[in-house]
Amino acid sequence: MNEAQNIQEIKESTRIRKPILEIKDLRKSFGNNHVLNGFNLQLFEGENLVIMGKSGSGKSVMIKCLVGLMQADSGSIKVMGNDINTLNEHDLNELRTEIGFLFQGSALYDSMTVRENLEFPLRRHKHKFGIVKEKTPLVIEALESVGLVDAIDLMPAELSGGMQRRVALARTLILKPKIILYDEPTSGLDPITAKEIIELMRRIQREYKTSSLIITHDVDCARVVSERMVLLVDGINYAEGTFETLKNSNDEKVKAFFK
Numbered sequence: 001m002n003e004a005q006n007i008q009e010i011k012e013s014t015r016i017r018k019p020i021l022e023i024k025d026l027r028k029s030f031g032n033n034h035v036l037n038g039f040n041l042q043l044f045e046g047e048n049l050v051i052m053g054k055s056g057s058g059k060s061v062m063i064k065c066l067v068g069l070m071q072a073d074s075g076s077i078k079v080m081g082n083d084i085n086t087l088n089e090h091d092l093n094e095l096r097t098e099i100g101f102l103f104q105g106s107a108l109y110d111s112m113t114v115r116e117n118l119e120f121p122l123r124r125h126k127h128k129f130g131i132v133k134e135k136t137p138l139v140i141e142a143l144e145s146v147g148l149v150d151a152i153d154l155m156p157a158e159l160s161g162g163m164q165r166r167v168a169l170a171r172t173l174i175l176k177p178k179i180i181l182y183d184e185p186t187s188g189l190d191p192i193t194a195k196e197i198i199e200l201m202r203r204i205q206r207e208y209k210t211s212s213l214i215i216t217h218d219v220d221c222a223r224v225v226s227e228r229m230v231l232l233v234d235g236i237n238y239a240e241g242t243f244e245t246l247k248n249s250n251d252e253k254v255k256a257f258f259k
């Protein structure tokens with residue numbers, strides 16, 4: 001290989017490994033409860049990264065700091081090269097449309113139909129989508145991608161848990177985000193429905209070329225969807241690697257996840 005090829009190769013690999021999301025030294029305490037103690041993370045373009053941590057370890061707190069629902073005590077969060085602490089309100093809002101967030105549970109608006117639930121984020125981001133017309137095709141398109149067009153006029157209470165999760169995912173997809181954050185996408189679902197959601201997540205990543213951060217307790221989900229995993233223990237990124245490497249680790253704290 002000549003030098004030019006070599007340089008080209010290095011360029012290629014760094015291009016592929018470009019972080020779309022970067023968290024450095026994130027800290028968050030609630031009084032004496034020190035939840036995040038210097039958490040670091042990089043999510044690369046097009047990657048499915050799984051974060052596991054036991055209940056109460058701070059996974060949701062971390063993701064809430066990421067989307068600005070919670071203020072971290074210190075640390076930096078960069079999204080597509082922008083430090084979110086330095087952005088003004090307008091630019092921050094713009095950036096938020098690039099990040100889809102699937103909440104723990106499905107968090108649909110109970111008093112709105114499926115259609116209205118999906119129109120809601122479009123109306124909130126008028127600058128990106130313009131005035132939302134009645135019966136916009138975007139809603140149908142998003143529902144098609146989760147296989148639920150027929151549910152368009154139903155209320156959330158009329159849907160099963162798995163269907164609600166899919167509608168919530170459609171509501172996330174409608175903004176065509178570059179990054180999707182999933183907080184426990186399969187919790188509370190039976191194994192078969194959980195599998196369907198996992199398949200859907202993989203399909204979405206392939207079709208929309210999104211980068212995803214997936215928080216889960218579910219070892220099966222982690223095995224199937226993750227290209228890389230980060231274990232959150234004691235408020236830090238305690239261990240990182242592929243499912244296989246972590247599963248074969250000799251570290252007691254890591255082993256505990258796979259029991």
Ligand SMILES: Nc1ncnc2c1ncn2[C@@H]1O[C@H](COP(=O)(O)OP(=O)(O)OP(=O)(O)O)[C@@H](O)[C@H]1O
Nearest residue numbers: 030033035053054055056057058059060061062104
């Ligand atoms: N708004 C809040 N005020 C005070 N303490 C909070 C708040 N939100 C979270 N905590 C605390 O932060 C810690 C981490 O909570 P978090 O919800 O991030 O856990 P988690 O890892 O997502 O757990 P689970 O797997 O059960 O969802 C817990 O001790 C929780 O009590």
Ligand SMILES: [Mg+2]
Nearest residue numbers: 059060104183
């Ligand atoms: Mg949580």
